Amino acid sequence: MNERKQPGLANQTLLNKIDKLRELNVGSIELPQLVVVGDQSSGKSSVLESLTGFSFPQAPGLCTRYATQISCRRDSERSVSVSIIPCPGTDAAVADRQRSFTRTLTDLTNEHLVKIIGDANCAMGIKMTPDHADPNLTAFSQHILKIEMNGPEQEHFTVIDVPGIFRVPSPPLTTESDVALVRNMVESYMQNSRTIILAVLPSNVDISTQEILQMAERADPDGLRTMGVLTKPDLVTEKATRDVVKDLIAGKRNKLRLGYSIVKNRSADDQNSGVSERLAQETTFFSKSVWKETANTGRCGIGSLKTRLSDLLLTITKREFPNVKSDIVRRLEQCRGELVGIGPSRTELSSQRVYLGQLGSKFQKITQSALNGYYYGEKVFEQDTTLRLITNITKMNEAFANEVWKKGHKRHMSALADDGGETSYELAKHDTTLETIEERKCKYLELQDIVEEEDYRCSEAKPCDEDPIASHIEQIYQDNRGPELGTFNGSILAIAFKEQSEKWEPLVLAHVSRSITAVHHYISSILAHICPDRRVLDQLWDTLLTDKLQTAYKRAMDQARFVLSIERDGMPSTYNHYFNSEVQTKRLDRLTKEMEKISVTCYTDSYSKESKIQAVPFNSIKSLVEDKDNMQQIREDILDVLASYYKVARKRFVDTICRQVIGHFLLDGKESPLRVFSTELVNGLDDEVLEAIAGEDEETRQRRKRLEAEVKSLEEAVKLLRG
Incomplete structure (x- = not known):
């Protein structure tokens, strides 16, 4: 006996918990339930009265x-x-x-x-x-x-x-407005995926035209959780209408997986009969010959309906109870997180300063992780990979270095063909989630007058045979030569180098602009992440950060232009020993190629393959120099020096841009935009500015109250579920 009762007791406890959850105001959580819907005068109240024994x-x-x-x-x-x-x-x-x-x-x-x-x-x-x-x-x-x-x-x-x-x-x-309010209320209950919809419909109307069924179909398109309850069968006098009703109860002509049931309401003038009397009247009615076949389906009468509904309620409650528990725990974590984001009450200046100081400290902590590449432990880096700042900046720097090397020169120099073993960076697959300068300028209007108007796309230099650099260097020499004999003055190299490096300026300004937009996107996104209070966030931007960030970005762009001016506008200069080595290497390469043209094959021992060598006749060496006129010699010297200096300057220039402009002025320096928002800045704010940024408005106070109330209800719900 006890073994049979135990499941009933367990089921009752389960259903009681669901009812208690509803009382606890966990309205954001969908709960298993039976909801009776229908038009006015559909017989809904009579059905409820019969189901519950409750006389309305x-x-x-x-x-x-x-x-x-x-x-x-x-x-x-x-x-x-x-x-x-x-x-x-x-x-x-x-x-x-x-x-x-x-x-x-x-x-x-x-x-x-x-x-x-x-x-x-x-x-x-x-x-x-x-x-x-x-x-x-x-x-x-x-x-x-x-x-x-x-x-x-x-x-x-x-x-x-x-x-x-x-x-x-x-x-x-x-x-x-009441008509709309009631409709919205009914629809909100029907939309609950854990609701069994009990659609009450009079039998004496055309079922296919009933709006309540259309509403149920919108909420439950597959008809998995809708049951039709037909009322007032005693008003059905036409055989055709009665046949339609019978077909529906038999499972024909309908899309509802739970099918239809039929009950008989008490008559309008019957105000005194009790529940047992009405049940007896219903049994008598369905025992008539016209309804007897339908009565045998087990879908006639309030007794069978109540049994089916009890089973359905228990089934859906058992099935959904684990999901309800998960939803409650998840919603509780979400509400607690929102409360943490709003922070404690901020009616006092001291609490306002603490709140902003905590935001500044959290921003710096996350940013330090972003700069060190320590992404583990911060969910924001998992949710949005564009915020992995140092990773993205490093990729951009590598792409910039490759582009300057491969495309940064205006004309190909044959002397550049030997790259001394230099190779490009192997770039990772392009991150399609990164926005372009144009896209982020539209998104962040405060960058309009700072970054470049558009991304610069550097084109390849023309092939040597289409634009020979040797002829061009000769023209520069002829247009700028002085009284030097057998040599050239420094201005000729400066002119040639500035022209050869003219792509550097748009390349650099575009790269720094892209880096600025990446940093700005990071700052904006992280602030939005740690400060969900939109009003505080807007005030923080407008009152405190925008001007300071713009100043920091302009400082980086100015430094980029300063480095460009030093490299391209002054006289070429370097103290790098690699420059002289490069010049000597290129001269040797040039001499070697000429000697290969006049070399002959010699054998040092009995014409064996092992003794075969290439040798240059001593008398022929003189022709390598004597047959070369002064212009050719100067042209070759300028080209060797230009190619060697360009290579040294390019490497120096790329490192300077990446380390100084990007690394120092945008990322790590004391005046970096990433260091603008900090506890030191907050501590220096006067009371008026502090109140304007962190002061709490009525909407925030009300939101906190609502969240606190919901957290309290959800915590009680968790205790109830674990009890």
């Missing part, structure tokens, strides 16, 4: 202005309790006042219920009659009236009744 009062304006949760519980003592469950988001004071509304009786007559529900309407601010002139009263409410009935004859059963939808208002009691 007949006074007008009662029990139809809000959702009503009716719970039946088996208990040795008979009792009825009525209370109000405030809707989520209700002001704390109003919610406390509504929760204080409770009525408990041992027995409930219609007269008692009329009085209790009238009191509940007043507590919810419901306009009960057209002559109520108080503008604060409403015709409908989002709160829930809970009626719990206990008794030895009761079985565990909970159902929610929502107001019947209507299309025509009845001023001044209801208005057009």
Whole structure:
């Protein structure tokens, strides 16, 4: 016997927990439930009365202005309790006042219920009659009236009744906005994926045209959780209509997986019969020959309907209970996170300074991780890879170095063909999530006058045969030569180098612009991440950060232009020993190529392959010099020096841009934009600026209250679920 009872007790405990969760105002969590929906005058109240044994009062304006949760519980003592469950988001004071509304009786007559529900309407601010002139009263409410009935004859059963939808208002009691409000209320219950929709429909109407079914289909397109309940079969007089009803009950002509059931309402003039009498009348009605075949389907009568609904409620509750627990824990973590983001109450200047100081400290902590490449432990780096700052900047620097090497020279120099073993960086696959300069300029208008107008796309230098550099160098020499004999002055090299490096300026300015937009995107995103309060974030940008960041970005762009000026506008200069080595190497390479042209094959020992060598006749060496005119010699010397100096200057220049302009002025320097927002900056703010940025407005205070209330409810829900 005990083994058979245990599952029933466990099921009752499970259903009780779901009802308690609803009382705890965890409205953001979808709960398993049965919801009865239908048009006004569809027989919905009669169905509920038969299901619960609860007699709805007949006074007008009662029990139809809000959702009503009716719970039946088996208990040795008979009792009825009525209370109000405030809707989520209700002001704390109003919610406390509504929760204080409770009525408990041992027995409930219609007269008692009329009085209790009238009191509940007043507590919810419901306009009960057209002559109520108080503008604060409403015709409908989002709160829930809970009626719990206990008794030895009761079985565990909970159902929610929502107001019947209507299309025509009845001023001044209801208005057009009330029509929409009720429809939205009904739809919100139906949209809950854990709701069994009990759609009540009169049998004597065309089912296919019923709007309540269309609403149910929108909420439950596959018909997996909608059950149709047909009422008023005694009003069906035509055989064709009766056949349609029978087909629906038999599972034909419908898309509802849960099918249809049919019940007989008590007649409109029957106000005195009890529940048992009405059940007997229903049994008699369906035993008639015209309905007898349908009665055998097990879908006729309130008894079979109640059994099916009890099983459905228990099934969906068991299935969804683990998901409900997960949703509650997840929502609790989310609310706690939002509360942390809002921070403590900030009515005092000291609390405002602490709040901003904590934001500054958190920003610097995350930024230090971003600069060191320590992304583990910070979820923001997993959620958005464009915020992995040092990784992205390093990739950009490598791409910049490659582009300057491969495309940065205006003309190809044959002397550059030997790269001395130099190789380009192996670039990672392009991150398509990174925005272009143009995209980020549109996103961040504060960069408009700082970064370049557009990304610079560097083109390849023309092939040597299309634009021979030797002829060009000769022209430069002829146009700028002085009285030197057998040599050239320094201005010729300066002119040739400046022209050869003219692509450096757009390449550098585009690279620094891209780096600035990447840094700015990082700062903006991290601040939004650590400061979810939009008003504080906007004030932080507008009042404190924008001007300072713009100054830091301009400083970086100015430094880039300064480095460009030093490299390209002054006289070429270097103290790098590599320069002289490069010049000598290129001269040797040139001489070697010429000697290869006049070399002959010699054998040092009996014409063996092992003794075969290439040798240059001594007399032929003189021709390498004597046959070369002065212009050719100078042209070759200029080209060797230019190629050697360009290579040395390019490497120096790329390192300077990446280390000074990007590394120091944008990332690591004391005046870097990444160091602008810090605790030191916050500590130096005067009281007026501090209040303007971190002062708390009424909306934030209310949001904190709502979150605190929700956290409290969710914490109680977690305790309930673990109990």
